[in-house]
Amino acid sequence: MLGAIGVVYGDIGTSPLYAMKESFIGPHPMAVDRLHIFGVLSLIFWSLMLIVTVKYVAVAMRADNRGEGGSLALLALISRSLPGRKWTASLVTMGVLATCLFYGDAMITPAISVLSAVEGLTIVHASLEPLVIPISIAILVGLFLIQARGTARVGAMFGPIVMIYFATLAALGMHNIVQHPDILTALSPSWAIEFFFYNPKLAFLAMGSVFLAVTGAETLYADMGHFGRRAIGFSWLGLVYPCLMLNYLGQGALLLGNPAAVENPFYLMAPDWARLPLVGIATLATIIASQAVISGAFSVTHQAVQLGFLPRLKTLHTSAKAAGQIYIPAINWTLLVMVIVLVLGFQKSTNLASAYGIAVTGTMLITTVMLAFLVFQVWNWNRIVAALVIGTFALVDGVYFASNITKIPDGGWFPLVVAAVSFTILTTWATGRALMRKSLEESSVPLQVFVKSAASAFRARGTAVFMSSTADGIPSALLHNLKHNQVVHERVIILTVKVEGVPHIDPENRIETNDVGSGFFRVILHYGFMEEADIPGDLARVTDAGGPFNMMTTSFFLGRQKLIATKEKPGMALWRERLFAWMLKSSESAMEFFRLPINRVIELGSQVQI
Known part of the structure; x- marks a missing residue:
């Protein structure tokens, strides 16, 4: 629970910094009076109840893919359970789109979180306003610079710091609630209903800002594999939800007595002497929230690479103990x-x-469709x-999504542009790989035919491992090696790495071997x-493919294809073929990606048209 509080709830925990303020002075300002204050608080309470407690904690977190959660894990779970259905392609498209929307969220969350925390300096003293941008940028640059060193040590402090932060939220809220205890009646849904009856248009537009209180909810599901469903659920119901609502109610109580405090109700809840320390603890909390999103971006990218939606990217492990702690330089910078x-x-x-929210609502709406x-x-x-459960989720998500669409001219266009660019990249790579694999298969021959034709070739000593993208046919590197070098090794391993639609594979199910005869084996x-x-580590466990492996007498042959974009074949648009060719050229070498010994690798190049 302590770990979940430190990592999972950083994003949603920093929402009080700006959610209440933006509801009143955001793109659609409204009067700071009793009806609107109570109406907004009622909307926040019931939104958190329906979206976080019911949708994610009670329902979505039951949809785990062997313990893992998130859009891609949910997609893999459904695809594995219902293979070959006619709507599978549409489902894959939605899963990819949710991933692309996450990238927009991953860019906005650090910026808005750190900015909103550092802006507390202007409440401490107005003369500090010129320092807000430089300090925010310095904090963000420092945060991204430490990613390469790993966050294991820093992560150990996350839980206690966020615990102190949530305790501060609750204390500030209760201090102000005591001044206006009638604010507690805002938890009644009647206030939200009355708000909509009084001014339906304004209430609908206000939901775009109210939704800021819910941003970060999808993190509960995405991080389920790290902490488990029970730890996340108990920490939400037992600590996070009550502390958040106490703070929001405290902000509402403050506004009842002092409407002018709407300029920054979070910081103005605190007495003068406590505001500077509050800026410090809030800034630490936003750094932790940003760290969680950055780590999430690394994890999502790694999953996308493994599932074939992105080219191989350089990935560094920052912890010898935790396999999930990775660093991807390209994504970081x-x-x-x-x-x-x-x-x-x-x-x-x-x-x-104004830019925040539309990506999150889009992701939540897609999650509802997949559920x-x-x-x-x-x-x-x-x-x-x-129908009742999904219909309720769809109605709530749909209304919030529609309300956030109104923010597109004011900045909501940014995450949509990011999602569109990301979607183009991911689908181009997936489609290009499929076309290239098809082109290579056209020139391939069945393995049994090749084994017979290679019987008369000279057999060199040692073992040759040829990497193959498919479990059928012959890899192009093997064909070129025989064609140009007129030689075949004593033992030939045709090796395929297959990524399944589950997070982890049991070690006993890792290796599959097939003796083809004449010294040829498919692994x-x-x-x-x-x-x-x-690959070297797993090959060392193979015993039924012609004996044990000695890396000093084993050569790894890799095929490196140079793609030629052309209009001659009906594949993708020419500009997408050129984009795919650039991605193929820029992808990390299979030697580094699969951890092959550097001095035992031979690359054979060929040209391919798609």
Whole structure:
């Protein structure tokens, strides 16, 4: 529970810094009076109840893929349970789109969180305002710089710091609630209903800002594999939810007595002497929230690479004990550049709030659609119960998504542009790989035919391992080796790495071997989409493919294809073929990705048209 509080709830825990303020002075300002204060608080309470408690904790977290959660894990779970259905392609598209929307969220969260915390300096003293941007950028640059060193040691402090932060939220809230105890009646849904009846249009538009209180909820599901469903659920119900609501109610009580405090109710809840320390603890909390999102971006990218939606990217392990702690330089520096652009471009957290929300609501709406497939087709719930549950989720998510769409002109376009670019990259790579594999298969020959034709070739001593992207046919490197070198090794291993639709594979199910005859063996190594491939380590466990492996007498042959974009074949648009060719050229070498011994690798190149 302590670990879950430190990592999972950093994002949603920092929402009180800006959610209440933006509801009143955001893109659609409204009067700071009793009806609107109570209406907003009622919407926040019941949104957290329906979206976080019911949808994610009670329902979505039951949809685990062998303990793992998140959009790609849910996609893999449904695809494995219902293979070959006509709507599988649409489901894959939705899962990829949810992943792309997450990248937009991963850029905005560090920027708005750190900015909103550092802006507390202006409440301490107005003369400190010029320092807000430089300090925010310095904190963010420092945060991204430490990623390469790993966050294991820093992570050990996350839980206690966030615990102190949540205790501070609760204490500030209770201090102000005592002044206006009638604010507790805002928990009644009647206030939200009255708000909508009084001014339906304004209430609908206000939901775009109210939703800021819910951002970070999807992290509960995505991080389920790290802490478990029970730890996340108990910590939400027992600590996080009560502390958040106490703080929101405290902000509402403050506004009842002092409407002018709407400029920054979070910091103005505290007495003058406590505001500077509050800036410090809030800044630490936002750094932790940002760290969780950055780590999530690394994890999601790794899953996308393993599932074939992104090229191989250089991935470094920052912990000898925890396999999930990884660092991907390309993602780290891209996020840093985009976060700095956001801070310099939007300047204030109020401006960034308009860009925040649409990506999260889109992800939540997609999750609801995928859950619908799960409860109707896989779990086979009672139709009426399933329709009521999914219908409620769809209504809430749909209204919030529609409200956030109104923020597109004010900055909501940014995460949509990021998602569109990411979606183009992921689908181009997946489609290009499929086309290239098809092109290579056209020139391939059946393994049995090749074994017979190679019988007369000279057999060199040692073992040759040829990497093959498919478990059928002959890899191009093997064909080129025989064609140009006129030689075949005594033992030939055709090796395929196959990533399954589950997070992890049991060690006893890792290796699959097949003796083809004449010294040829086909070996398939199965991995989960959250695992790292370690080919030398796993080959050392193979005993039924012509004997044990000695790395000093084993050569690894890799095929490196140079793609030629052309209009001659009906594949992708020419610009997408060129994009795929650039991605193929820029991808990390299979030698490094699969941890092959550097001095035992031979690459054979060929040209391919798609």
